[in-house]
Amino acid sequence: MEDPTQLSEAIGELLDTEPGPRLADLVRDAHPADLARALRDLPVPDQIRLLRRLDRDQAGAVLHELDDSTRAALVQGLDETELSGILDQMPTDNAVAVIQDLPDEQAEKVMDLLPEAKAEEVQELLEYADQTAGRIMSRRVVAIHEEATVAQAIDHIRETASAEQQFYLYVLDDHDHLVGVVPFRRLLTAPPVTPVKLIATSEVVRVTADTDQEEVAQLVTKYRLVAIPVVDRAGRLLGTITVDDVLDIVQAEATEDIQRLGGVAGDETVFDPPRAVFPRRVVWLLINLGTAILAASVIGVFEGSIQTLAALAVFMPIVASMGGIGTTQTSTLVIRGLALGELTAPHVQRVLRKELWLSLTTGATNAAVMMAIAYLWKRQLLLSLILGVALVLNMLVAAVVGVLVPVALKTFRIDPAIASSVIITTFTDVFGFFSFLGLATLLIRFLL
Amino acid sequence: MEDPTQLSEAIGELLDTEPGPRLADLVRDAHPADLARALRDLPVPDQIRLLRRLDRDQAGAVLHELDDSTRAALVQGLDETELSGILDQMPTDNAVAVIQDLPDEQAEKVMDLLPEAKAEEVQELLEYADQTAGRIMSRRVVAIHEEATVAQAIDHIRETASAEQQFYLYVLDDHDHLVGVVPFRRLLTAPPVTPVKLIATSEVVRVTADTDQEEVAQLVTKYRLVAIPVVDRAGRLLGTITVDDVLDIVQAEATEDIQRLGGVAGDETVFDPPRAVFPRRVVWLLINLGTAILAASVIGVFEGSIQTLAALAVFMPIVASMGGIGTTQTSTLVIRGLALGELTAPHVQRVLRKELWLSLTTGATNAAVMMAIAYLWKRQLLLSLILGVALVLNMLVAAVVGVLVPVALKTFRIDPAIASSVIITTFTDVFGFFSFLGLATLLIRFLL
Numbered sequence: 001m002e003d004p005t006q007l008s009e010a011i012g013e014l015l016d017t018e019p020g021p022r023l024a025d026l027v028r029d030a031h032p033a034d035l036a037r038a039l040r041d042l043p044v045p046d047q048i049r050l051l052r053r054l055d056r057d058q059a060g061a062v063l064h065e066l067d068d069s070t071r072a073a074l075v076q077g078l079d080e081t082e083l084s085g086i087l088d089q090m091p092t093d094n095a096v097a098v099i100q101d102l103p104d105e106q107a108e109k110v111m112d113l114l115p116e117a118k119a120e121e122v123q124e125l126l127e128y129a130d131q132t133a134g135r136i137m138s139r140r141v142v143a144i145h146e147e148a149t150v151a152q153a154i155d156h157i158r159e160t161a162s163a164e165q166q167f168y169l170y171v172l173d174d175h176d177h178l179v180g181v182v183p184f185r186r187l188l189t190a191p192p193v194t195p196v197k198l199i200a201t202s203e204v205v206r207v208t209a210d211t212d213q214e215e216v217a218q219l220v221t222k223y224r225l226v227a228i229p230v231v232d233r234a235g236r237l238l239g240t241i242t243v244d245d246v247l248d249i250v251q252a253e254a255t256e257d258i259q260r261l262g263g264v265a266g267d268e269t270v271f272d273p274p275r276a277v278f279p280r281r282v283v284w285l286l287i288n289l290g291t292a293i294l295a296a297s298v299i300g301v302f303e304g305s306i307q308t309l310a311a312l313a314v315f316m317p318i319v320a321s322m323g324g325i326g327t328t329q330t331s332t333l334v335i336r337g338l339a340l341g342e343l344t345a346p347h348v349q350r351v352l353r354k355e356l357w358l359s360l361t362t363g364a365t366n367a368a369v370m371m372a373i374a375y376l377w378k379r380q381l382l383l384s385l386i387l388g389v390a391l392v393l394n395m396l397v398a399a400v401v402g403v404l405v406p407v408a409l410k411t412f413r414i415d416p417a418i419a420s421s422v423i424i425t426t427f428t429d430v431f432g433f434f435s436f437l438g439l440a441t442l443l444i445r446f447l448l
Numbered sequence: 449m450e451d452p453t454q455l456s457e458a459i460g461e462l463l464d465t466e467p468g469p470r471l472a473d474l475v476r477d478a479h480p481a482d483l484a485r486a487l488r489d490l491p492v493p494d495q496i497r498l499l500r501r502l503d504r505d506q507a508g509a510v511l512h513e514l515d516d517s518t519r520a521a522l523v524q525g526l527d528e529t530e531l532s533g534i535l536d537q538m539p540t541d542n543a544v545a546v547i548q549d550l551p552d553e554q555a556e557k558v559m560d561l562l563p564e565a566k567a568e569e570v571q572e573l574l575e576y577a578d579q580t581a582g583r584i585m586s587r588r589v590v591a592i593h594e595e596a597t598v599a600q601a602i603d604h605i606r607e608t609a610s611a612e613q614q615f616y617l618y619v620l621d622d623h624d625h626l627v628g629v630v631p632f633r634r635l636l637t638a639p640p641v642t643p644v645k646l647i648a649t650s651e652v653v654r655v656t657a658d659t660d661q662e663e664v665a666q667l668v669t670k671y672r673l674v675a676i677p678v679v680d681r682a683g684r685l686l687g688t689i690t691v692d693d694v695l696d697i698v699q700a701e702a703t704e705d706i707q708r709l710g711g712v713a714g715d716e717t718v719f720d721p722p723r724a725v726f727p728r729r730v731v732w733l734l735i736n737l738g739t740a741i742l743a744a745s746v747i748g749v750f751e752g753s754i755q756t757l758a759a760l761a762v763f764m765p766i767v768a769s770m771g772g773i774g775t776t777q778t779s780t781l782v783i784r785g786l787a788l789g790e791l792t793a794p795h796v797q798r799v800l801r802k803e804l805w806l807s808l809t810t811g812a813t814n815a816a817v818m819m820a821i822a823y824l825w826k827r828q829l830l831l832s833l834i835l836g837v838a839l840v841l842n843m844l845v846a847a848v849v850g851v852l853v854p855v856a857l858k859t860f861r862i863d864p865a866i867a868s869s870v871i872i873t874t875f876t877d878v879f880g881f882f883s884f885l886g887l888a889t890l891l892i893r894f895l896l
């Protein structure tokens with residue numbers, strides 16, 4: 001629990017002045033998560049020098065803790081022999097997490113340099129699709145045959161290296177099918193001669209290797225698990241996913257949702273190099289430029305009315321803006337409900353009714369305030385009325401598209417977060433301009 | 449792992465036709481999380497009937513798993529004696545989570561009906577501030593004096609009821625100060641006569657009772673813990689927070705951030721009753737109405753120019769809209785970086801430089817496209833040029849406010865997510881209208 005800024009300053013200084021025993025002392029006892037955080041604040045050449053001073057075990061742990069963009073910059077500076085040496089010391093699932101992000105060429109070289117057995121393990125995990133249970137699971141499980149006793153199970157655990165982060169013993173039948181689970185706590189307090197199958201829980205919440213990681217996270221959260229076993233289609237135990245990885249998934253999925261809603265890529269970070277970010281940002285802005293031009297072309301239809309009565313141009317952005325906020329409120333709630341698995345098809349109608357009621361009541365409230373202000377400003381009763389009606393109508397449209405567009409996107413397996421905001425505010429912009437300017441144009445002779 | 453819709457249909461049917469042994473069978477083996485999900489889809493009277501059929505232990509577990517709004521509706525239908533009977537069976541931290549959300553009057557009655565010892569425990573936790581480690585910690589810890597042996601520790605664990613969800617043994621000195629931690633796995637494989645202090649890890653990541661729950665979640669995530677001990681200011685062990693609660697916190701904080709960014713309250717759900725939601729939604733819309741009127745008043749200043757050249761009204765929303773999207777992209781990334789603790793003061797300048805570079809390059813790209821389209825549309829070179837210049841200027845403003853406003857809010861301890869979107873898009877709206885209409889007005893005689 002060290003201050004990462006202090007740690008990185010201390011490391012930076014020692015690297016410059018005395019990269020000997022004092023540096024070794026400083027880093028030896030530091031937690032990999034702290035080292036990773038400190039490393040991020042160093043210039044890349046210093047990052048590489050530091051990583052070379054760590055033993056390979058610790059270097060692997062630090063690499064695992066780094067955020068994607070820092071890691072990508074760092075591994076480019078390492079030669080493949082060094083990198084494969086470090087990866088060889090990492091648990092296979094963590095090594096896979098690094099290798100899958102490498103440029104193809106570097107990944108191939110690194111795989112060639114890995115010992116054959118390790119390379120095969122890595123290859124096996126890489127064959128599972130990205131973001132599935134198989135890709136992220138750890139193969140290091142503590143499992144024993146159902147006929148074994150508690151004493152035998154404890155011996156087995158003793159022999160299993162690096163099981164410190166294990167909390168459950170899995171119980172298998174003759175064909176490696178997962179048939180039970182025993183928390184270590186129960187092993188501690190059971191008589192040594194008891195067969196494990198007698199103290200095992202037989203209903204084990206499990207996932208198959210092709211389960212999406214988001215579903216894994218939902219199950220672990222819902223059932224309050226510390227680890228979830230991964231099985232193949234026949235029910236044979238393949239590995240486990242521990243809750244620390246689930247926490248990483250939950251944070252990453254939340255970040256992805258937040259950023260997609262805000263029109264940036266799900267994996268962009270504040271520290272990404274601007275040149276790499278440019279193409280992704282500019283695409284989103286160009287899409288928005290297209291929808292803005294669409295909305296502008298609606299205004300263009302009514303250019304004559306505006307020429308006649310410029311006050312229309314003053315009020316029209318208010319109608320569009322209120323619809324935009326209203327639909328953002330609705331869609332945000334719907335998108336989050338969909339992501340958490342709370343909102344499912346049978347509830348859509350109920351949510352739509354609720355949002356329509358809300359848009360009508362909040363729309364009417366805002367319309368009343370707006371009409372009063374517009375009347376005091378321009379002293380035109382009819383103009384104020386048109387403004388109020390257009391505002392309420394646009395809020396109703398906002399509610400409908402705010403519910404239905406995200407639900408429709410989800411139905412077509414498109415992430416509602418990525419596409420909603422631009423699509424739905426286009427609806428409210430276009431309809432907002434159209435309803436206000438349209439009504440005003442119909443009644444323009446009474447407005448002058 | 450049952451389908452909640454099926455389970456709730458089956459329960460609903462049995463409640464109507466045969467609420468006897470078959471219902472009891474159905475619910476006895478169901479996981480509380482599944483029951484909670486199924487219960488949510490029943491009408492409130494059926495929810496109450498079902499809860500009354502569960503034994504109090506199970507009823508408590510279901511209550512704990514329910515989402516806030518379903519729980520609030522349900523407990524209103526229970527009388528205080530029933531409710532306190534259920535709460536008495538719940539772990540104190542879970543009981544507190546229910547009681548803290550009750551209306552004051554009902555909470556008081558329930559507290560009066562609880563057995564004195566339980567009421568005192570509840571009261572103790574309630575004295576810690578909301579959303580701090582003290583409020584959410586569990587008092588059920590497995591702890592032993594440092595001089596005890598492994599065999600004594602195992603005996604102690606055997607005697608401690610309901611320690612199934614425990615994974616660590618905490619080690620205390622003579623004055624209950626936390627001095628070490630032993631994972632159960634290590635107890636399993638250590639010789640029984642070993643003193644626990646010899647196998648304990650002495651550097652224990654811990655939090656004090658007043659630590660904010662968001663910081664607790666960050667520490668548990670960073671150090672990959674399964675539980676984190678809570679101590680008082682003197683370092684005495686008070687309780688622990690387990691990772692399942694941390695997962696709930698992370699999900700809730702993500703939901704809060706997403707929803708606040710979208711202009712809805714952090715704890716609103718798709719199923720909240722509309723009347724309860726109305727006041728919160730309408731406030732946000734009224735605030736936006738105010739900022740929209742501010743932007744409109746800028747347009748009002750240039751009404752004369754628009755009267756002269758209505759084409760200005762067609763293009764002005766494009767400049768504002770692009771600034772809005774640009775600043776949303778920047779601020780989303782900054783707000784998420786702040787929430788994850790990745791972006792801190794020393795990085796602000798670097799991020800600002802990057803965002804300015806991005807806004808200039810993406811702004812120039814979009815301006816080029818826009819100018820070409822505007823020229824083809826209106827055949828006015830100067831108007832197109834003004835549009836392009838205003839667009840780039842507004843993107844630069846977007847970058848500056850997108851970085852600085854969230855950082856400033858964070859500095860003043862205001863959640864950047866709650867206030868940013870309305871504030872920052874007001875800047876880009878106002879500046880967008882002002883720059884475009886201002887430039888056009890300066891040069892209007894060349895435009896006609």
